[in-house]
Amino acid sequence: MARYLLLRLLDLVPTVFLVLTLVFIAMRILPGDPALAALGANADGGQLEAFRERMGLNDPLWLQYVHFLWDAVRLDFGNSLMSNIPISTLIANNLPHTVYLTIVSVALGLFIGIPLGLYAATQRNKLPDNALRIYSLIGYSVPDFYLGAILLIVFSLNLGWFPINGAGEGFWDGLHHIFLPALSLALLKSAFLGRLTRTSLLEVLGRDYVRTARAKGAREGRVIFRHGLRNAMLPLSTGIGISILATLSGAVAIELVFNRPGIGRLLISAIQERDYPVIQAGVMMFATFVVLVNLLMDIVYIFIDPRIRMKS
Amino acid sequence: MSDRLLDIRDLSVEFGPVARPLRVVDRVSFSIDAGKTLGIVGESGSGKSMTALSVLRLVPEPPARISGQILFDGRDLLKVPRRNMPAIRGKDIGMIFQEPMASLNPLMSIGDQIAEAIMLHESMSADRRRERVLDLLRLVGLPDPEGRLGAYPDQFSGGMRQRVMAAIAMACNPRLLIADEPTTALDVTIQAQVLEMMLDIRRRFNSAILLITHDLGVVAEVCERVVVMYAGKVVEDADVGSLFANALHPYTQGLLRSVPSLTDTRKRLYQIPGSVPPARTIKAGCPFRPRCPARMDRCAVEMPPLVPYAPGHRAACWAVSKEMAE
Numbered sequence: 277m278a279r280y281l282l283l284r285l286l287d288l289v290p291t292v293f294l295v296l297t298l299v300f301i302a303m304r305i306l307p308g309d310p311a312l313a314a315l316g317a318n319a320d321g322g323q324l325e326a327f328r329e330r331m332g333l334n335d336p337l338w339l340q341y342v343h344f345l346w347d348a349v350r351l352d353f354g355n356s357l358m359s360n361i362p363i364s365t366l367i368a369n370n371l372p373h374t375v376y377l378t379i380v381s382v383a384l385g386l387f388i389g390i391p392l393g394l395y396a397a398t399q400r401n402k403l404p405d406n407a408l409r410i411y412s413l414i415g416y417s418v419p420d421f422y423l424g425a426i427l428l429i430v431f432s433l434n435l436g437w438f439p440i441n442g443a444g445e446g447f448w449d450g451l452h453h454i455f456l457p458a459l460s461l462a463l464l465k466s467a468f469l470g471r472l473t474r475t476s477l478l479e480v481l482g483r484d485y486v487r488t489a490r491a492k493g494a495r496e497g498r499v500i501f502r503h504g505l506r507n508a509m510l511p512l513s514t515g516i517g518i519s520i521l522a523t524l525s526g527a528v529a530i531e532l533v534f535n536r537p538g539i540g541r542l543l544i545s546a547i548q549e550r551d552y553p554v555i556q557a558g559v560m561m562f563a564t565f566v567v568l569v570n571l572l573m574d575i576v577y578i579f580i581d582p583r584i585r586m587k588s
Numbered sequence: 589m590s591d592r593l594l595d596i597r598d599l600s601v602e603f604g605p606v607a608r609p610l611r612v613v614d615r616v617s618f619s620i621d622a623g624k625t626l627g628i629v630g631e632s633g634s635g636k637s638m639t640a641l642s643v644l645r646l647v648p649e650p651p652a653r654i655s656g657q658i659l660f661d662g663r664d665l666l667k668v669p670r671r672n673m674p675a676i677r678g679k680d681i682g683m684i685f686q687e688p689m690a691s692l693n694p695l696m697s698i699g700d701q702i703a704e705a706i707m708l709h710e711s712m713s714a715d716r717r718r719e720r721v722l723d724l725l726r727l728v729g730l731p732d733p734e735g736r737l738g739a740y741p742d743q744f745s746g747g748m749r750q751r752v753m754a755a756i757a758m759a760c761n762p763r764l765l766i767a768d769e770p771t772t773a774l775d776v777t778i779q780a781q782v783l784e785m786m787l788d789i790r791r792r793f794n795s796a797i798l799l800i801t802h803d804l805g806v807v808a809e810v811c812e813r814v815v816v817m818y819a820g821k822v823v824e825d826a827d828v829g830s831l832f833a834n835a836l837h838p839y840t841q842g843l844l845r846s847v848p849s850l851t852d853t854r855k856r857l858y859q860i861p862g863s864v865p866p867a868r869t870i871k872a873g874c875p876f877r878p879r880c881p882a883r884m885d886r887c888a889v890e891m892p893p894l895v896p897y898a899p900g901h902r903a904a905c906w907a908v909s910k911e912m913a914e
């Protein structure tokens with residue numbers, strides 16, 4: 277098993293390499309001059325040239341590439357062009373908020389979605405099942421930033437039940453601040469996971485081994501949880517992985533709407549200010565997330581499915 | 589007939605709209621005595637599995653509609669409230685399913701799956717349960733049971749899974765064991781072993797066995813009585829000796845001619861021309877008529893009743909009744 281994990285980690289090396297290369301290329305293709313963006317329109321030619329020299333922008337492309345890889349490996353992203361703050365500090369300040377938001381949203385999505393899906397599957401084609409169908413239709417069609425804006429207007433601005441912006445201090449205040457943003461992101465996830473739970477569970481409940489469980493004398497609750505849901509966890513955990521990634525990308529807009537600190541907001545303002553090193557680091561953070569979530573899913577599979585455990 | 593364990597009377601299973609029902613089991617009646625083995629034979633789609641699943645009430649209702657009586661020890665299982673069925677399943681009646689590959693939970697160790705069958709009906713310490721699981725695995729002839737408790741179905745061959753299925757079905761010493769084609773998916777040597785195992789189990793516990801197969805050779809080896817089904821109907825039933833010596837129904841005769849002969853392997857196997865008609869709305873007449881070598885005009889109009897022609901030997905065929913009358 278440790279060997280299997282090690283192999284999966286090694287598998288990641290080419291992926292990470294590819295991602296880094298793509299980021300490098302993208303940053304060179306991006307329109308605009310970093311020196312101009314950093315120093316402003318008033319800077320003269322000499323200043324611009326000095327800046328380019330300092331940042332290594334005059335080096336041959338291959339040398340820039342090597343430097344870029346080396347910096348990335350050492351997690352040295354340089355300083356922000358705007359604030360001159362080390363980017364590692366910026367990330368350290370913002371990353372936890374995005375991770376927290378993602379975890380709370382996905383947890384909320386699971387907490388709402390899985391029971392809905394379970395209930396709908398046991399009441400197939402009856403009222404609860406149709407209700408879930410309508411619920412997920414709404415969940416799929418309302419964009420999360422739009423929902424976020426509405427929640428913000430109704431519950432923060434008009435009713436004043438929730439804070440308007442920021443992340444809050446301490447656990448309870450943090451929870452108070454994160455509730456509406458997380459809820460906006462969780463609606464779609466709960467719709468998606470609810471539908472997925474229903475379909476996967478119905479599929480599993482039609483399998484021969486579920487009939488075997490009934491033939492042994494297992495009662496319905498046991499059949500559904502022990503035999504049904506446990507097997508449905510295989511497709512479901514893939515869905516949860518997808519949800520985590522979707523939440524991460526949704527977090528960009530939600531962090532803006534609720535004016536919360538986070539990698540998403542950091543990235544957006546960096547793009548507006550053409551703060552290239554920060555954009556570069558932000559994109560790399562997101563890419564790393566994707567890779568890590570995939571790895572996490574692989575590990576989850578090992579725990580759920582003995583067949584994978586056996587093979588490794 | 590005091591030791592009649594299972595008595596099925598006029599069992600019908602219907603799907604589809606009530607106005608135009610699709611009757612896949614049609615007024616089937618037969619009975620099994622304790623300690624005896626009854627075989628149901630018939631080609632694919634003749635309603636054998638539906639009959640067996642009805643006994644455990646494992647046919648999903650709806651969409652199915654089930655009528656008739658299934659008397660188990662004198663009690664009509666079709667009248668037992670649904671919530672009371674789990675107490676009977678696995679305890680009084682055990683079932684081995686047709687598909688050994690798909691019938692075990694891939695995420696549960698085989699030890700746990702057998703233990704679950706015990707745990708659902710009998711409370712005992714985990715140690716004693718483990719001993720019982722090991723006993724069962726020995727009983728079904730699985731080599732190295734201790735080493736295999738923690739194994740998963742994927743690590744087993746079809747024959748070994750079928751043994752695990754049998755261990756599950758036998759976990760609580762059921763008085764009736766239903767085996768739905770327990771050997772079809774297996775190769776010939778394993779087939780013989782699984783049949784031997786079932787007979788051994790019957791000897792030890794005096795259970796009755798309902799064996800479903802489309803292989804008359806298997807029936808000849810292990811059964812005392814046979815029910816021949818065609819398109820949801822019983823077309824003939826008899827003691828095994830009587831059936832093999834003197835099959836009455838043209839369908840049974842066709843089935844018998846298609847059994848491979850051990851003495852003459854060169855002869856080409858006979859095949860009944862045509863195939864079982866798809867389940868359909870009930871029409872008048874005998875469903876076997878289109879394929880029947882002995883068909884008469886009357887067969888198109890009226891389904892022949894199942895009537896006795898010799899002690900314990902019944903058939904449903906106009907040609908037979910005409911011949912007997914002459």
Ligand SMILES: Nc1ncnc2c1ncn2[C@@H]1O[C@H](COP(=O)(O)OP(=O)(O)OP(=O)(O)O)[C@@H](O)[C@H]1O
Nearest residue numbers: 603612631632633634635636637638639802866867
């Ligand atoms: N849910 C259903 N709705 C409609 N018809 C069904 C349904 N399930 C089964 N049937 C039909 O019932 C008939 C009998 O099926 P059954 O499985 O009992 O046959 P069988 O004799 O066991 O065949 P086999 O030898 O292939 O196992 C088949 O024609 C099948 O198409």
Ligand SMILES: [Mg+2]
Nearest residue numbers: 636637686768
């Ligand atoms: Mg069948």
